[in-house]
Amino acid sequence: MNPIVEIEKVSKQYRLGDVGTGTLSHDLNRWWHTIRGKEDPYLEVGDVNDRSVQGNSEYVWALKDISFNVNPGEIVGVIGKNGAGKSTLLKLLSRVTAPTTGTITAYGRIASLLEVGTGFHPELTGKENVYLNGAIMGMTKSEITDKFDEIVEFAGCARYIDTPVKRYSSGMYVRLAFAVAAHLEPEILVVDEVLAVGDAEFQKKAIGKMKEVSQDQGRTVLFVSHNMGTIKQICNRCVVLEKGQVKFDGDVVEAINLYNRKDIAEGEANKMSISIPLEKNNYPDEVIFKQCTLMEGNHVASDEVSDINEVSVVIKGEIIKPNRNLIVFVSLFDEYNNLISVNDVFENSNITPEDLVPGEFTLTAKLPVDEFLPRNYRINISSVIHYQGWALKEDEINFDFRFIKTNFSHPVYSESNFPMTGKSKPGYLNTSFNWELVYEKN
């Protein structure tokens, strides 16, 4: 199968700092080189885009030699932390700006949704804006007329269609805008996080529409998002960008893992204290705790934990002198510090105090991910030696994380992730009771 989009060694250079008198001198210098038939002198310079480090050059490569192909019908997710070049790539694809070097070849029309409601004019009515917005995105008037009823129905705002959009609620505004965008018929659709709007019901609709567009109509979608849950849900391939370069290209779960791990490696999530080494211990003669870690799969978790992998609490330490009064427990709190559940190493497992023998140990507690709901949690790890005191102080080890559900289907509540506005299932745990239904016989 021939690729529908070919991205070949595409780079984009930006100039840092202010546009001022310095710019004029550079322009003149550049012009002087051009008329003598020489290369642009400023293409030679430029740093790799690492925003945390003060660079030496005024020019920076937002993208550097990006190459990958997209096949027809694929939904490709593009992830990367802020400043990795995701938006720049989308801008190039949607022809908002031109690459500095390299070529992108597309065998089909590209429509971009870098923002919904582009060109919406507050004074115009919903209907007028549908036409205007549609035309801006490349539809002809008759195409819009054909789809008009569908668009209004999708947005669910038939009643307000003749009211100026400035009177719309922001949710309604976005629904209408997305509805227009969703009814575009390009071969290639470029989407940038527009789904992070609207209520849960609408998000579900929007995601469904994206899937439908690619699966049923064979269109190609490039999707940029920070929401790993959505990426996992709709993409079948994922590209990870880092500092303007392609870091990984392939399987979605692997890409998400890489992305999450990278955050840790770069200290982005240090303040979240997901892996905590312990230096001082209260009872060094009996037990020494060395490190507590929240793991997702086989790597350290970030502050966003999903049910793609197994999630577990790992405690490493050493028993010096076995003590039958030693207990280790994991407590689960909600974001308001309400205690939801306490798990005791002995009570909730087959491990008994007799199993404690001198030596180095690794204690692992797997979290029942199915019972978690999409919201913020805190996990606390503590240890007590009965009648003596805290072996691991109550406030010492805390992991704050947001739980993301990737396959959550419920007849009433959607998969919306906390804290997006919208209904997610109330409560803290998705526990199952054993229900029984009995009818009284007459």
Next chain:
Amino acid sequence: MSNNYKLVIKPKTSLFDFSIKEVWSYRDLLLLFVRRDFIAVYKQTILGPLWFFIQPILTTLMFMVVFGGIGKMSTDGMPQAAFYLAGIVSWNYFADVLKATSETFVQNANIFGKVYFPRIISPLSIVISKLITFGVQLFLFLLVFSYYLFFTDSSIQPNWYLLLLPVLIFLTGGMSFGLGLLITALTTKYRDFRFLIAFAIQLAMYATPVIYPSSMIEGKMKIFITANPMSAIIETFRYAFLGVGNFSWGGLLYSFIVMILFIIIGVLSFNKVEKSFMDTV
């Protein structure tokens, strides 16, 4: 699905890479922009489109008081109202288009930054929507003109040169369009021009026979007035309706050549800037 569709996104393309065909395929957008500009301006005003009348009427009254009354400047023997209004209406079209097109990139940065369509659609829509405004104001002029023609014994002499009216409109629109494109291309990186253009338009009106007839100007000053490509247009406009003023084919030809030059330079510089203006705007 069009299988043979191919789109290539490359760094810099030639200056002359300008596709009329592409612009044509976006003609619906052009008309919707015109509609938006026209409707949106006077939404939620009580007088609505009446404002199209009020502005030139008040300006004319002001000119009558200041230049006609206090300044006692000549109007070539024409009724002041008709004379000033003729100048204002045709000058307004030029000034409005120039002002609006010269802000194309800055004003539309938000839309241009999010979605692609041929950028030239925006200034083109301005030329058309301002043409509607001009039409409304021309109607006002015709009312005043008819009053003097039929109900007073003034020496107004409309003549066959009225047939040149479409040419005059075309020249005015083309000239302001071309100049506006050039200025907006310059403005993206260096905003200095933006400050310049606002009062340059104001000053230019005094260098154009709007409030005075060119017959009033003698000597060295005459060269400047003749060199101004708008002079011949406004003089012809007056000549056609009122029968006074200097009309010359040479003047019109000069305006035409200048218009073509403006359009070529304007479109080329606009073209050069539009690809990557988002990086500097």
